[in-house]
Amino acid sequence: MQLETYISDLLYRYDCITVPEFGAFLTNRVSAKVHDSTHTFYPPKKVLSFNEQLQGNDGLLGNYIAEIEKIPYNTAIVKVSKQVKAIKSYLIQGETIQFKNIGELVLNAEGNIVFNPTNSINYLTTSFGLSHFTSVDVKRETHKHIVEAIEETTPLAFTPEKRSNTNWYKYAAAAVIVLGLGGYFGANYYNNSIETHNQLAQEEANVQLDAKVQEATFFISNPLPAATLSLEKQTGNYHIVAGAFRVEANVDKKIKQLRAKGYKARKIGTNRYGLHEVVYSSFETRTEAQNALYKIRREHNRDAWLLIKKLD
Structure with a gap:
C-alpha cells in the first residue's frame, strides 16, 4: 500500500491529514510574494508541516483508503497500522523515509521526527497551473532622457498654409458630422424610450408577483394537519x-x-x-x-x- 499516495491525494482537499499512531501532516496557506533582489514572482501555495503529537484516528485517512481499495474500514486501519510500524522501525535504524510529493522524515538525536517538506508540488488548487517567473526591471527614466535630448536638438519648421479652391470638402465634412450627430442622438433617444418601457413593465410584473405570493402565503384553503413528534432526549455525562x-x-x-x-x-x-x-x-x-x-x-x-x- 502506497501510504504517501493517499496522503498526497487528501492534501489537495484538507488542511490536516492524520496518520493514526504516527502524526499529522498539516498545510498552511501562504500568499503570493515577490523576491526583492531577483524580481521573481511566486504564486500562492500551501506550505506543509508535520506534527508528531496529533496521532488520534479521525477516520479521514481510513475511510478514504477503504473507499479507494474497496475494503472494510477496519481492514484499512489495520493496513495503515502495519505500515506505520514498518516506517518507525526504519526511522529507528537511522534511515530517511521518502514520501513522494510530500517530503522526508528522519529521527534527530532526541528521538523526535524531523520533517523536510518538498517544494516540487503546490497543493493549493486555486493556484493550479501557476508557476514562478522572473521579470526584468522597467527603466522608464532612460526613455525619458532620450526624448528630451531629441526635443532639444530637433529644429522646428513652420510651413505656411496653402489655399486651394477645394472648399467644398469642408462643407461636405461638416454635413457628414451633422448627420452623424443627428443619428447618434436619435438612436440614444430610441434606446432610452425602450429601456423606460421595459422598466415600467418589470415593475408592474413585480407588483403582480408580490400579490400572488401574499395570496399563496396567507390564504391556504386546505391546510395540512399538524404533526406531533415524540423524541427521546438522551441525558447524562x-x-x-x-x-x-x-x-x-x-x-x-x-x-x-x-x-x-x-x-x-x-x-x-x-x-x-x-x-x-x-x-x-x-x-x-x-x-x-x-x-x-x-x-x-x-x-x-x-x-x-x-x-x-x-x-x-
Whole structure:
C-alpha cells in the first residue's frame, strides 16, 4: 500500500491529514510574494508541516483508503497500522523515509521526527497551473532622457498654409458630422424610450408577483394537519465514543450505521482538535456506561472508549 499516495491525494482537499499512531501532516496557506533582489514572482501555495503529537484516528485517512481499495474500514486501519510500524522501525535504524510529493522524515538525536517538506508540488488548487517567473526591471527614466535630448536638438519648421479652391470638402465634412450627430442622438433617444418601457413593465410584473405570493402565503384553503413528534432526549455525562471525524459527512454516515445496529448514536460536539465526536449512547451513571462499554467492545468495536463530559 502506497501510504504517501493517499496522503498526497487528501492534501489537495484538507488542511490536516492524520496518520493514526504516527502524526499529522498539516498545510498552511501562504500568499503570493515577490523576491526583492531577483524580481521573481511566486504564486500562492500551501506550505506543509508535520506534527508528531496529533496521532488520534479521525477516520479521514481510513475511510478514504477503504473507499479507494474497496475494503472494510477496519481492514484499512489495520493496513495503515502495519505500515506505520514498518516506517518507525526504519526511522529507528537511522534511515530517511521518502514520501513522494510530500517530503522526508528522519529521527534527530532526541528521538523526535524531523520533517523536510518538498517544494516540487503546490497543493493549493486555486493556484493550479501557476508557476514562478522572473521579470526584468522597467527603466522608464532612460526613455525619458532620450526624448528630451531629441526635443532639444530637433529644429522646428513652420510651413505656411496653402489655399486651394477645394472648399467644398469642408462643407461636405461638416454635413457628414451633422448627420452623424443627428443619428447618434436619435438612436440614444430610441434606446432610452425602450429601456423606460421595459422598466415600467418589470415593475408592474413585480407588483403582480408580490400579490400572488401574499395570496399563496396567507390564504391556504386546505391546510395540512399538524404533526406531533415524540423524541427521546438522551441525558447524562458518561458517553461511549465511537469515533471522531473532521468531515461532517463522515459523522452522519457513522451515526446512520450505528443506529441501523440498534444504538442510540448521536453527535455531541467537537473536541479541542476540532474533530466531531460520535457516541454510541450517553448514561447517567458510570456503572451503566462501563457495562455498556464492555458489551460494545466485546461485540462491535474494541477501540470504543468512555468519555466523561458535561454537555451544555
